[in-house]
Amino acid sequence: MESELKELASRLEQEISGLNLPSNPENLYQPLRYFLSLGGKRIRPILSILGADLFGAGYEKSKSAALAVELFHNFSLIHDDIMDEAPLRRSQKTVHTKWNSNIAILSGDVLLIKAYQQLCLQENRHIPELMRVFNQMAVEVCEGQQLDMDFENRSIAIDEYIEMIRLKTSVLLGCALEMGAIIADAEDESRKLLYEFGVNLGIAFQIQDDLLDLYADAEKFGKQVGGDIIANKKTILVLKAYALANPLQKEFLANLSQITDPQQKVEQTIGIFAELGIKEEVKKLRDSYFRKALEALDQINVPDQNKQKLRSLAAFLEDREV
């Protein structure tokens, strides 16, 4: 099964590198060719393909919507990287670092428009509904990014954090799947359930991201373990720790941000998190969203065997080590 997903990913990879971006103006399109070639798991377009597949519609029918989702995702990464002042993405220079911020703004803009162009390669009869679902998602992703920036400057509750990641990352997974369902002419109830599957899977996925940052196997992970902690990011781990800590432990947590030696900071964080049982608590939270996702999938009215690919993908995402 996993090989089937890999084959799908490599097929989509070929589509992406085969996208016929113009050569001129070079400063507009060269950054896009560069950024799109950096790879990634291509999970989002796979979801569109599998969403359509669930209701019997094939690859060719859902391909353009899938590509639209991937282009949108890359647009949001290019702009987020400027806002987050991130020097690297997938171990390579970000667009604003390799070129400059102006070029990153404008090539991001044109990539968003290219996503809409891809979407409009779908059949006319599906375009209005695809557009509505896509637009709603796109607005929410921007809202999520804004909340993420706002949260840097104030304290936040766990519920707010979950809402932020729902908007910033999960609705895109829901939308990717729902668009597949629209293309396959699925009934409304199924569309809604598939969207729920995607959103909850996305929240579980993001929580797993936070877990991996601190608890990944350093050799497999490919980036610095504990990067979020070193950068004093308010991940779900940190929020959970504050929620469970007694006053003394809270003081200890607050003092962690002052530690300048990265290794010492990460070790001490792992220590207090172990005391508080954070890893287990956050895994529980992740699994609750994962379960919600699978429950939604269970309820969709198609033969059970049709759901196998999505179940495999979900299992793959939950178990992932990178």
Next chain:
Amino acid sequence: MESELKELASRLEQEISGLNLPSNPENLYQPLRYFLSLGGKRIRPILSILGADLFGAGYEKSKSAALAVELFHNFSLIHDDIMDEAPLRRSQKTVHTKWNSNIAILSGDVLLIKAYQQLCLQENRHIPELMRVFNQMAVEVCEGQQLDMDFENRSIAIDEYIEMIRLKTSVLLGCALEMGAIIADAEDESRKLLYEFGVNLGIAFQIQDDLLDLYADAEKFGKQVGGDIIANKKTILVLKAYALANPLQKEFLANLSQITDPQQKVEQTIGIFAELGIKEEVKKLRDSYFRKALEALDQINVPDQNKQKLRSLAAFLEDREV
């Protein structure tokens, strides 16, 4: 007649201030409410309304597409202002100055998506075609902005400059009109001619902008006369001057950029331009595009009286002093 256009502008102004933007996240939507309230001539949405009106479709039918055009225009201004490091827009602070660049990037992004949402309020049967025309325009506007940035660092020919302004500003006018024609179910040939009218009008409009920068009546103009010259911008006036100058005059032109006193710089520029007959030459160029625009309008197969509003608008734009 002009009062009819004014009434249309004020009706659209009301629509814009009545747009139901969410209140949260405040840092995402407050900049948009601010920027959209800065006003402007609202010429682009007026063109969509008049484009539909030309073929007998009324205001309510074309309103959403018209608003989409205006939202797109404002998106591009917000992002261009970051790239151009412009402190002011319509005598008020730009978004990145009043807030910061990150907020200007993200609120610009969401405004572009909101433009697509507006477009999707049109009838389903028109959406795919509206989307294609709109996407094409949007890509070209980005390409135009990139060319404009590229041109800062190299010499350019007059043809390249015209191509740049065609992309950066004129295709939006053509698109605004063509979308009106699509909504009114006009035939393809008429749609194409109306687009040509808009693009050529747009080029004339932009040339007039360059002329006004140096030759406007200071009292009516509302911003610094000669601003482009002071900033060493390569406007059509400068390119034309270089094209007509003899070697000595070219040297004089090149030395102008070194003058630090703004008033002296503007006066000497006006002097050499007078010697070369630049004002008249550029007016001739402007009028040639204006004529092309009107010729395209003439050829559209609708009763002549239907064209009066567009002719008035064109005349108003050519004569404008601000």
